[in-house]
Each structure stands twice: as structure tokens, then as C-alpha cells.
Amino acid sequence: MKTTLIATLGALASLTAAINANPGIVYNDATGDIEPGISTGGGTLDLVSMEVSNTSTDIQFKLTVNGNIGTTDWGKFMIGMSTGNPGTTSGNGWGRPINMSSTAGGMDFWVGSWVNSGGAAQLWNYTTGSWNGPA
Structure with missing residues (x-):
């Protein structure tokens, strides 16, 4: 069973902004490619x-995973962003092993999200x- 997790950044979009939302671009990933020895979390x-x-005020990431987050809910999902401002090539808001090298200057925004305990997300800069x- 495939499950989807949505993390929304920024202020709540107004009805007008929702009507003017840009359609999403989907980036597919190969399944079953997790490093051997690391738990897949089902x-x-x-x-x-x-x-x-x-939208004009928000960016939304919709992750689809190859499992059921209702039965295995301890996974954490992290997204790094580089906007061209000075950033870092190592580290993040939670000190997790996610790093980013970028010709635009490194990671200057980072989202950490989780599905356990009702799920939520944090934006860091x-x-x-x-x-x-978190912001």
C-alpha cells in the first residue's frame, strides 16, 4: 500500500491563492534502492x-512512499533547499546526516518532517x- 505525506511551507494559502496554484511537477524515484543494512521501515x-x-505564497512537497505510514510511522523526511544566498554544505537544523553542495551557495533552507504523533513539519533557515x- 502506498501512502502520501504532504508538508506545506509558509502561511496558509487563501482561496484566491489556491485557485491560482501552479500545477505540480512530479519527480519519480526508483523503488527498492535503499542502502543494504538500513531498515526500510516497511x-x-x-x-x-x-x-x-x-502558489504565490506557499511551496508544497507531496512525498509518496512505498509503504504504509499508518503502520510504520517513525520515519523522518528532510528536504534541503538552496536559494542562492550563502548557505552551508554540511549539517541541518536537526543535526541529521543530510548535506548539500550547490553552485548557488549551499543549503540555506531546510524542512524536517515526521508522520508519528499526528505528523508535522519544521522550516529552518x-x-x-x-x-x-523552527520558523
Whole structure:
């Protein structure tokens, strides 16, 4: 059973912004490609695809995993972004092993999300040499 997780960043979109939403772009991922020796969480850590869409005020990431997050809910999902401002090539808001090299200057925004305990997400930004957040 495939399950979908949605993390929304920014303020709540108004009805007008929702009407003017840009259609999402879907990025597919090969399934079953998790490093041997790492738990797959019953498939919940195995990404199938990610859809990215936006309104004038929000960006939305819709992750589809190859498992049921209702039965295995301990996975954490992290997204790094580089906007061209000075960022970092190592580290993130939670100190997890996610790093990003970018010709645009490294990771300066980072989202950490989870599905356990009702699920939620945190937005962090990197300025003046440290992570600030959650926003």
C-alpha cells in the first residue's frame, strides 16, 4: 500500500491563492534502492515520487512512499533547499546526516518532517553561520 505525506511551507494559502496554484511537477524515484543494512521501515523510507507545486505564497512537497505510514510511522523526511544566498554544505537544523553542495551557495533552507504523533513539519533557515528555527 502506498501512502502520501504532504508538508506545506509558509502561511496558509487563501482561496484566491489556491485557485491560482501552479500545477505540480512530479519527480519519480526508483523503488527498492535503499542502502543494504538500513531498515526500510516497511517501505516507508523508500520514496516512490515527490510532487512539488506552489502558489504565490506557499511551496508544497507531496512525498509518496512505498509503504504504509499508518503502520510504520517513525520515519523522518528532510528536504534541503538552496536559494542562492550563502548557505552551508554540511549539517541541518536537526543535526541529521543530510548535506548539500550547490553552485548557488549551499543549503540555506531546510524542512524536517515526521508522520508519528499526528505528523508535522519544521522550516529552518541558515543565516550568519547557524541554523535558525523552527520558523
